Amino acid sequence: MPIGRKNTTFESCCGKRICNGCSYAMFISEGKNLCAFCRTPKFCSDEEMIKRIKKLMDNGNAGAFHQLAGLYARGLWHATRSSKGK
16 A cells, blocks of 8 residues: 655655655664665755755756755745856
8 A cells, every 4th residue: 555645754865755654663773863765864954955855866866856846845944046046
C-alpha cells in the first residue's frame, strides 16, 4: 500500500522521500538524527539544507526541484530568489 505524502519526509542528503516511521525508528535505534536511507546526519542549518538541495538539482533529481520550488512558494527555510536574476 502506498504511503501518502503527509507521512513522508524529503531528505536533502540523498534526495529520497522517507517514511516518517522509518526516520523515527532510526532515531530511536541509533540515538542520532540520521537519514534512514543513507545514514547521513540531518542538516544543521537552513543554508546547509538549501545547499544540499541545489547539489541534488545539479545532479538532475526531480524531487529536489519540486522541494525547492515548494520552499520558495511558501517562503520557508529562508529560501529566497537570488537577486542576480532581477
